[in-house]
Amino acid sequence: MYYNCRFLNFAIEKYNVKRKQFGTVQESDINYFKSILSEERVLTDENDVLPFNIDWIKNCRGQSKVVLKPRNTEEVSKIIKYCNDKHLAVCPQGGNTGLVGGSVPVFDEVVLCLGLLNKIISLDEISGVLICEAGCILESLDTYVRERNLIMPLDLGAKGTCQIGGNASTNAGGLRLLRYGNLHGSILGIEAVKADGTVIDCLTTMKKDNTGYHLKHLFIGSEGTLGIVTKVSINCPVLPKAVTVGFFGVKDFQSVLKLYESAKLSLGEILSAFEMADFNAINSSVTNLNLPNPIDEYPFYVLVETHGSDEGHDAEKLNRFLDKEMESGLIIDGTVTSEPAKMQTIWNLRESIAGSSLTRGYVFKYDVSIPLGNYYDLVPMLRKKLGNKALDVYGYGHIGDSNIHINIVVPEYTKEIGSQIEPYVFEEVSKLNGSISAEHGVGFRKPQYIHYSKIESALDLMRELKTLMDPKGILNPYKVLPEK
Amino acid sequence: MYYNCRFLNFAIEKYNVKRKQFGTVQESDINYFKSILSEERVLTDENDVLPFNIDWIKNCRGQSKVVLKPRNTEEVSKIIKYCNDKHLAVCPQGGNTGLVGGSVPVFDEVVLCLGLLNKIISLDEISGVLICEAGCILESLDTYVRERNLIMPLDLGAKGTCQIGGNASTNAGGLRLLRYGNLHGSILGIEAVKADGTVIDCLTTMKKDNTGYHLKHLFIGSEGTLGIVTKVSINCPVLPKAVTVGFFGVKDFQSVLKLYESAKLSLGEILSAFEMADFNAINSSVTNLNLPNPIDEYPFYVLVETHGSDEGHDAEKLNRFLDKEMESGLIIDGTVTSEPAKMQTIWNLRESIAGSSLTRGYVFKYDVSIPLGNYYDLVPMLRKKLGNKALDVYGYGHIGDSNIHINIVVPEYTKEIGSQIEPYVFEEVSKLNGSISAEHGVGFRKPQYIHYSKIESALDLMRELKTLMDPKGILNPYKVLPEK
Structure with a gap:
């Protein structure tokens, strides 16, 4: 698959960006990296390095010559400190499932692959707090905690590949944020490495800890430009005993909104997802991917999911909601199921739209x-x-x-x-x-548009934070913040 | 009540702290403040200023000579810019219900009272997002949103007095964090004024907004030392249609823990509070305040509350939990009620412990x-x-x-x-x-102990942030960070 990518244009040819005055990796640097990581965890062969240079949607291609695979925080700290001293730029990479070119190098940045920091450190089954290293894959963590009556508080399409450190660094949202909240709320503690190699250990497992500034938030959502996340502690909700999915046809967008308002009131605490898709979106999955649509064609579709602790109660609530809104006319047609295969069919239809x-x-x-x-x-x-x-x-x-x-x-x-x-x-x-x-x-792809959502005084403060945390600008350069 | 406080020792006599080299408020400063705020919103009479110098638990007493009462962000910005230029220290004050002396001056800091920034700006009843000014009282907001089928995501004993800006600045937790999460998750946007008077407007109402660093978190929990919160946008959960409270006697602490584990599984999504108190704690409320205890005496007590959308379903879940755990022996005795007066009696018993x-x-x-x-x-x-x-x-x-x-x-x-x-x-x-x-x-009271919870590298980073955001150190000095 990556063979064809040899012919992919380099990002710098598609986007107008100039290499900054960083150092270039020398033989002596490679030898230093090998001395701390061992030979096999320093990739320099072009074929080995290629996949780390290209993003998941094959939009961005960088030109890195070296990939480093540390196995623990101490190694990450040594690498970053060395790169900072030598003024070598670094591109941290988790599962490389990002959609804005944030996880691949632009020029010849050293790729710091976090995938070998993949240990689960502890799980407190009573409080639901998981501590693990940044390279753990989201789906593996979810499988692990599910065996202990818990779930991860986030779920997204890339879960089989994305890593929890990348999720934290990009403040990943996903399908059930509505119910379980965002990562600024769910992540209790973080260990991160600053640009000078200093380890900031704020890896508390406490849900309440008001002792000084809440530093972890500097690393959540800053896309690896303020520090490298190496460990997280995260609050896992209870595994729902009952899951139900409803799929409804609706006549217009105003009805979608009214239905959402009604669902919040009727389903309250069990509502775990409320998704919409217009006719063309669902039709794209149906026509291009030959996926079955369990109901007829409608201008809009709504997918409602519930997570609860009592199947009977949940079904009663969902059916009552369905009856009420079919009578009111908000729902024209619909199906409700708690059979895993049927729920999967409905979710597939929704999740396949993106690639259809x-x-x-x-x-x-x-x-x-x-x-x-x-x-x-x-x-x-x-x-x-x-x-x-x-x-x-x-x-x-x-x-x-x-x-x-x-x-x-x-x-x-x-x-x-x-x-x-x-x-x-x-x-x-x-x-x-x-x-x-x-x-x-x-x-990499949106800094020039960030001003549409953030005012200049906020961008100035962001730049000041960047200068404070990473004065030489070695961490994930050319990303997030636009040039002034 | 404040009359007697004239005889309260000044904080500086109880705690060993030296005044920093700030300016002293002059006649000309007062005139400037009057020119932007009008006469009646600049308090200088000793009797008027006294309540602002003393904290709620009468532990700390400062010596401020002036209280300023701005009515909007622009006035806050002008005041702060002026104070920064003149090197005058500022103590922001919300409801003044804090318990660590954070909201009162230590020496002669200018008190910035936020209470007149008390407008509700908007409420999106479908999304549940409220935007309001910092001085709004938590209970007033709760009353306002309850009339629209929503609740505030936090609840605490001081709700009748504390202000949402103070809640944000101190990352207030409270009784139902377990269910509705913390303010880093619930607060969607913040407008704050930096030490140089710059307004940082990050007042988004979006639950998902990954455009650059998440600056709001700098102001949540930094106790007014990095900026003055002037507006917040906050996500309000749906008003529960059914509330039920259970109060149980338990034989030892291990049983309390087991009961919590069981409640998480049995009550799942409806669990809104799980509180414990030992015999002496409840006995303190009963004996000193003459409050009735609805059950007999036990070594430990557990208060379980549920918030749900169906009274029948919730009662069934709670009774099933009660039956199961009375049979298992974890609960020795207990009562379950959804009568408001009875629920209040139980909550009173629990909430009165603090002052008993x-x-x-x-x-x-x-x-x-x-x-x-x-x-x-x-x-x-x-x-x-x-x-x-x-x-x-x-x-x-x-x-x-x-x-x-x-x-x-x-x-x-x-x-x-x-x-x-x-x-x-x-x-x-x-x-x-x-x-x-x-x-x-x-x-003010705990900086010397912060190192018991935060490592030196984290404290160093906090100091660097303070220097970046407030280079002259005028915002709430002597608080949060220990001297190096």
């Missing part, structure tokens, strides 16, 4: 937050603006988090169509007081 | 987090260590958050007894990997 149009042409993909009243506005606006230049425009996402994903399918990428879409999308999101990157972060 | 011993002598009060396995260890250790020097030692708190409050009642305060208790308590908490301040913060 990739074979039809080029897909412009946006991940934005917009206040609920205007949540869907951008989709008809884009359809009107682009007319028949677009093969398809559709929206789907997490209503409960005000987070909509908008896909625009065009026959092929051209600068002209690109310039009609960007910065238009960001301008409109900004006018609606939304966020131009809800979940995916800023990474 | 104040008439018996001097009370050393600790608010610590300790991992659950060792949660109660310190109480018997202190009883043994102090013997008959203490009139009473008891523990109570929020099991679900690993947070225990320990009270030590002595006939009167003496340095000798004080030196037997401190730093012993903090040393033991540190050995158990706990936090020496779970909820109450560091304020």
Whole structure:
């Protein structure tokens, strides 16, 4: 798979960016890395290094010559301190599942692969607090805690590959944030390595700890530019004994909103996901991927999931909700199931939307937050603006988090169509007081658009924090913050 | 009430602290403040200023000569910029309900009263996002959102007086953190004024917004030392339609823990509080305050509360839990009620513990987090260590958050007894990997103990942040961080 990627353009050819005055990795540096890591954990062979240079969606390709695979915090600290002293830039990499080019090098940064920091350190089964290293894969952690009546507080499509350190560094959101909250709330403690190699150990397991500034938040969501997350402690909710999924057809977007309001009141504490997709989005999964749709065709679809501790109670609540809203007319048609295979069919239909149009042409993909009243506005606006230049425009996402994903399918990428879409999308999101990157972060691809969501005084403070924490700018350069 | 306080010692006489080289407020400064605020919002009369100089528990008394009452962010910004330029120290004050002397001046700092920033700006009833100014009182906000089927995500004893800006600045925890999470998770956006007067507007209402560093967390829990919170946007959960309270007698602490584990599994998503108190704690409320105990005397008591959307379902779950654990023997005796008056009686008994011993002598009060396995260890250790020097030692708190409050009642305060208790308590908490301040913060009274919970490299980073954000150190000086 990576063989073809040899022909992928380098990011620097697609994006206008200049290499900063960092050092270049020398033979002597390689020897130093080998002395602390051993031979086999320093990759320099071009074939070995290639996969670490290319991001998951094959949009960004860097030119790193070396990948380092530390096995513990001490090794990470030594590497970072050395790189800082020698002024070598570093690109930390977790599962490399990011969508904004944040996890791959741009030029010849040293790739710091965190995958071997993969030990589970402890789990307190009563309090539900898990401590583990940054390289643990989310799905493995979820499997581990599920055997002990707990679940991880986040779930996302990339769970089989993404790592918890990357989740923390990118403040990953996902499907059930509505229920279990965000990582700033769920992560109780962090151990991180600063740019000078200092280990900041704030790895508390306490849910309440008001002793000084809450430093962990500097590392949550800063995409590896302020420090390298090496361990996390995280609060795991109780495994739900009962899971139910409902899939409903709805006549218009206003009905989707009304249904959400009703679901919050009727389902309250058991509501674990409230997802929407328009007809074109579901149709893209059905038509392009041959997936079955368990109900008829409707202008909008809603997927409701419940997590609860009593199957009978949950089914009663969900059926009561269904009866009420079928009578009110908000739901035109629907199905409710707690059979695992059927629930999987419904989730598949929803989760496959993201990749369903990739074979039809080029897909412009946006991940934005917009206040609920205007949540869907951008989709008809884009359809009107682009007319028949677009093969398809559709929206789907997490209503409960005000987070909509908008896909625009065009026959092929051209600068002209690109310039009609960007910065238009960001301008409109900004006018609606939304966020131009809800979940995916800023990474390499969006620093030039960050001002649509953050004012200059906030960006200035971010730059000051960067200078404070990483004065030589070696940590994940060219990412997150725009040049002044 | 404040009249007697004229005779309270100044904090600087009780604590060994030297005034820093700040300017002293001059006539010309007062005139400037009057020019931007108007006469009546600049208090200089000694009687008017006195209440702002004394903290709620009458432990700390400062010597401020002036209280400023801005009405909006712009006025706060002008005041802070002026004070920074003139090198005048500032003590921000919300409801002044803090327990560590963080909200009152130490010397002659200018008191910045936030109480007139008390407007509710907006409430999105579908998403549940409230935007309001910092001076809004928590209980008023709760009343406002309850009328719209929502509740505030935090609840604490001081709710009738404390302000949301102070809650944010101190990362207030409270009774239902177990269910609704902490403020780092619930607060979506913040507007704050930096020491140089710059307004940092990060007042998003989006639950997902990954555009750059998450600056709001710098202001949550930093106790007004990094900036002044002027507005917050906060996520409000759905109002529970059904509330039920159970109060149980238990034979020993191990049974309390087992009961918590069982409650998490049996009650799952409806569990909203799990509180414990030992015999002496409840007995203190019963004996000193003449409060009724609805059950017999037991070595330990557990208060379980549920918040749910279906009264029948919740009662069924709670009764099933009660039946199961009475049969298992974990619960010796208990009562379950959803009658508001009866629930209030039980909560009163629990919430009155904190103040119940104040008439018996001097009370050393600790608010610590300790991992659950060792949660109660310190109480018997202190009883043994102090013997008959203490009139009473008891523990109570929020099991679900690993947070225990320990009270030590002595006939009167003496340095000798004080030196037997401190730093012993903090040393033991540190050995158990706990936090020496779970909820109450560091304020003026605990900087010298912060190293028991935070390592030096973390404290260094905190000092660097302070220097970055407030280079002249004018914001709430003498608080939070110890001198190096």
